[in-house]
Amino acid sequence: MLSKSKIFFKGIVAVLPHMLSVIPFGIITGAIGVELGFDPILVYATSLIIFGGASQIIFMQLLSGGASSLVAITSVGVINSRHLLYGAVLSEYLEKLSFIKKLFISYFIVDQGFAESNKYLRHNKNLSNPHYYILGTGVTLWFCWQLSTISGIILGSFIPEELGLKFAIPLTFLAIIVNDLRKLDHVFVMLVSGFASLILFDAPFKSYIILSPIVALIAAFVMLKLKK
Amino acid sequence: MTWFSIIVSGIVTYFSRMAMVALIDREMLGPKVKEVLNYVPAAVFPAIIFPGVFFNDFGSLVEITDPKIYGAIVALVIGFYSRNVIATIISGLLSYWFIIFFLLK
Numbered sequence: 056m057l058s059k060s061k062i063f064f065k066g067i068v069a070v071l072p073h074m075l076s077v078i079p080f081g082i083i084t085g086a087i088g089v090e091l092g093f094d095p096i097l098v099y100a101t102s103l104i105i106f107g108g109a110s111q112i113i114f115m116q117l118l119s120g121g122a123s124s125l126v127a128i129t130s131v132g133v134i135n136s137r138h139l140l141y142g143a144v145l146s147e148y149l150e151k152l153s154f155i156k157k158l159f160i161s162y163f164i165v166d167q168g169f170a171e172s173n174k175y176l177r178h179n180k181n182l183s184n185p186h187y188y189i190l191g192t193g194v195t196l197w198f199c200w201q202l203s204t205i206s207g208i209i210l211g212s213f214i215p216e217e218l219g220l221k222f223a224i225p226l227t228f229l230a231i232i233v234n235d236l237r238k239l240d241h242v243f244v245m246l247v248s249g250f251a252s253l254i255l256f257d258a259p260f261k262s263y264i265i266l267s268p269i270v271a272l273i274a275a276f277v278m279l280k281l282k283k
Numbered sequence: 284m285t286w287f288s289i290i291v292s293g294i295v296t297y298f299s300r301m302a303m304v305a306l307i308d309r310e311m312l313g314p315k316v317k318e319v320l321n322y323v324p325a326a327v328f329p330a331i332i333f334p335g336v337f338f339n340d341f342g343s344l345v346e347i348t349d350p351k352i353y354g355a356i357v358a359l360v361i362g363f364y365s366r367n368v369i370a371t372i373i374s375g376l377l378s379y380w381f382i383i384f385f386l387l388k
Contacts, residue, residue: 076368083372097285104293113331114292124288131292134327135299140320142303143312149304161301222351222379223372225335226358228328230371233362241325249329256334256342264330271326276319 059187066191069171076230077167077196078203080108083223085207087112090220091119095208102204106162106197109231110134112224113264122261130264141169148176148185160186163193165200240278247274350387354379 057065081102088098093115101111110131117127141164149157172189176182214220235241248271255263255270303312312320336355339345345352358375365371 079369079372093285097289100286100289101292104289105296106293107296109328110292110296114288116331118285118288124284124291127288128292128295132295132299134323135296137320137323138296138299139303139312140317140323142300143317146304154305157305158301161304162297164300164304218380219383222335222354223376225332225351225355226372226375228331228335229355229358229375230362230368232324232328233359233368233371234366235325236359236363241322244322244325245329248326249333252330252333253337253344256338263334267330268323268326271329272319272322275322275326279315279318 056183059184062182062184062187063191065175066168066172066188066193067195069175069188070167070192070195073167073171073196074199077108077199080227081200081203082207082210083227084108084112085204085209086211086214086220087207087224088115088204089208089211090214090216091115093119095212098208099205102201105131106200107131107135107165108200109228112227116224117261117264120261122264126260126262126265133265133268137166138164141166141173144173145169145176145189148172148189152186156186160190160193163190163197165193165196168192168196240275243278244271244275247271350379350382353382 084102085098088101088111089095098115101114105111105114113134114127114131117130118124142161145164149160152160168189171192172185175188176185179185182188232241232245235245248267251267251270252263255266257263258266332355336351337345339349354375357378358371361374362368362371
């Protein structure tokens, strides 16, 4: 029988390899926020309050490009809707917890933590305190994310504009989906989204950022229907 | 106004994390919805990548010779084979810098 702290520690160890990508990504997020002209306090506030790398970059990019608050907030919602899936999968291991504990642990549900928790807990179904594993992954990622965005904010003020660091934005997102390029169905959805964004780019209020994913998700839905 | 947007975005994001854990019975997400949610990253991120590569700062299409296109191709190839996040970003940036600082000078 594993003690609570042992399970927590196992969670920490499981996400350590992910730091290789989380830390540079955090630094880029902080640096880009400053580059886009935001107050360092605001840039950091996105890490603390939103706490979702990709959505933070898009949020700041949209607002600095003149998008309305509504579009920025909606985009964050669309991008982060994937957490619904994570929550649905992880809720199996959190059922026995009190409502307050559920509310607390939810804040720490993030991509890499979900991936590792799901992998481990699926094979260890009768673990007595599975939520400590999820917390171990989430809290570790949280600390690294906060520290790396702060470092990025500090570094960002020294990076000259000629470097064109803004180009790091599409590259960062390319890096996030690069693993899915081997799945043809995902590539199809990506191409639909990409071309839709080029066509819809001039739609008012930068709404292309919401419309293109919707078009792509409809395409995904139709594709799934046709497959069956 | 920016603070307001950050806070509302934070609430929306927190809700997306908490809803299935604390509020909604997970059986409510049917298998179909779950299948479609799997495609959220593939549906969202290209809408940032494509305009970031193919449009300039003024929102018009770039030329086929634009350094960003070649930087993105390098990143795509390196990323596909290395499956490494940092290698993808760094290779794209380095090739982009190489073109703008050495080839175009």
